[in-house]
């Protein structure tokens with residue numbers, strides 16, 4: 001059975017819209033205008049046990065809302081979901097012990113206390129057996145290289161160190177399902193890579209089912225083979241990452257380094273110049289025309305070095321977000337007047 005099953009899931013928020021200015025304030029005393037925000041509309045997908053899936057979409061697409069629904073933090077407006085057979089918003093203790101939600105934007109540890117005290121609290125809450133707790137704690141702190149820092153108040157830690165502590169807290173009770181909402185947000189490249197490497201290793205070891213949102217495509221490339229893309233609260237794509245790359249990567253990059261003084265002026269003839277740092281240049285060209293363009297360039301000019309590159313996933317996904325598939329003009333807000 002699938003670990004996560006989501007069907008027609010919807011979440012709308014009713015928000016009060018205060019008109020601007022003094023007149024507006026006065027008017028709103030008698031006539032309140034509400035707007036319905038459809039954060040998630042008709043979302044459906046299935047995730048198999050042990051899968052690690054990227055959940056991607058532009059700002060405001062509904063990613064965090066979906067994860068909050070699956071973690072049982074908010075009730076849906078309509079639809080169903082089960083995670084490991086549990087309906088998340090029933091908030092059964094049995095379910096709580098089987099999953100974790102990590103939010104990069106939110107601090108879940110006690111700010112003024114050393115992380116170890118939050119970990120101990122977790123041990124109590126999740127009733128983790130002491131030996132098991134100690135083994136898991138030792139393993140996680142050493143994998144994440146923070147053993148020496150667990151007795152230091154959390155507020156004194158760097159963002160990267162704090163994020164690693166958040167991950168430890170989330171993993172102490174051996175969750176089978178892990179929801180990661182932007183776990184590397186704001187981290188420097190080195191910390192980002194450490195978190196990626198850790199997650200990759202740990203997921204492979206423990207075969208957790210993982211749903212990951214991130215705006216950093218490096219995370220996605222490092223960890224996921226399948227991506228679900230959401231926009232305006234609706235799923236736009238669900239499949240292998242390569243499919244998106246294939247479909248939206250009709251262009252590739254040719255990198256050239258010209259021999260001294262051989263840099264031609266009319267490079268635009270061969271493709272779109274995306275970077276110009278003489279004697280180096282980067283051309284964006286249609287994938288299918290690479291052989292002819294390359295041979296034309298090589299026969300005409302003295303070229304020292306040449307390379308063909310895929311466009312970075314970042315660019316491809318950005319293109320996907322602005323494509324017709326994604327940018328359909330859907331009203332996500334309805335305005336309703338109420339007395």
Ligand SMILES: Nc1ncnc2c1ncn2[C@@H]1O[C@H](COP(=O)(O)OP(=O)(O)OP(=O)(O)O)[C@@H](O)[C@H]1O
Nearest residue numbers: 013015037039057058059060061062063064065066
């Ligand atoms: N509690 C709330 N009350 C009203 N509207 C909300 C609430 N939470 C989310 N929304 C709205 O729902 C929509 C989806 O928000 P959500 O946080 O799920 O997006 P997201 O995909 O996580 O975006 P981001 O990439 O910026 O984190 C947005 O338009 C947001 O303003």
Ligand SMILES: [Mg+2]
Nearest residue numbers: 063064065181
């Ligand atoms: Mg979000």
